Amino acid sequence: MAPFRPVDASFFELPTLELARALLGMALVKETEEGIAAGWIVETEAYIGPHDRAAHSYGGRRTPRTEVMYGPPGHAYTYLMHTHCLMNVVSGKPGHPEAILIRSVEPCAGVGLMYKRRGPVKKERDLTSGPGKLTKALGITIRDYGRPLFLAPLYVAEGRPVREIGTGPRIGIDNAGEAKDYPWRFWEKGNPFVSR
Template sequence: MLQTLSELKCLDSSIYHLPTLDIAKKLLGCILIKETTEGTAAGIIVETEAYIGPEDQASHSFQNRRTKRTEAMFGRPGTTYMYTMHTHNLFNVVTGKIDQPEAVLIRAVEPIYNIDLIRKRRSKITKDTHLTNGPGKLTKALGIDMADYGHDLTHSPLWIASYNTPTSEVVSGPRIGIDNAGDAKDYPWRFWLKHNKYVSK
């Protein structure tokens, strides 16, 4: 487990200007950090999904659909797009150019800092591997919420730090929970670290 965050460096903003599929892979192995009044918690990103805007039927911005909810997707890359599904807040990194609405959903992280706080927030969970192995689970565990909508990920209280290059193999497959997305349901735009026990499925 990580003992201190003081030596971590924020992910270079140039990463967020790469093609979205590349960003989805490069975020694997980086650390997602959220600072709150309760304390700071962090986890290694182990699973992502890419959503490529107007051409992607699974994306909220399919056919350039621009609503109050999706507005952040049309903004600067490297900012936060949050939305609520059922009762869960889901965290996405905005990618693509301004007015080119693309995003990467963070699907799972491996807890690495302030595990006690993470366990407190997920007090009903008995297995550590189930604390953050899903997009709604990780936001609860780290304290990420709708107030983070539109936040610039290059500074606190919510930021992503570069870390070690993953030694695990990066694998890909279809995204999860998008059965009504036509051909897009089969796009292999979900990426994860092979054999990591915190991957959602």
């Protein structure tokens, strides 16, 4: 039996702030030759188009890096941050460069593989409690750029219920002017894998 089945492409057609909440509790799955690894999404951040100073698409910036944000929703926007790869879910209608950063997940399959990829960690919590950590644990890389998230090998799948959702400002964008205070970060309250 297949433990995970990808969502339909239409799942991603929600408005970005709604999709950012809807993604909580869903499974993020990556299949590789090493095996399958997956986590329940427990923390997201929305980045909304040309008027969001914290977004890479701020001001309508359109470059090879941001190009995927201008396409249809439900594709992967991966990019490098210092020594790490971060992953977003493209959202919004074509022409609207919006995306949702996956900030943390709770391991739900392939935990052994995650330990192998992450190297020594003090606690299980350290496996996936941050945007750079979870991509390494799941084996998500810059080569996943542009991939549809409703088909193997990288996809969102039906998840489990979320009791209560917390809301607050996004992390690491202190230089984004007034946008730094927008309450566009969402997390599952009480979940220990939330980055902070």
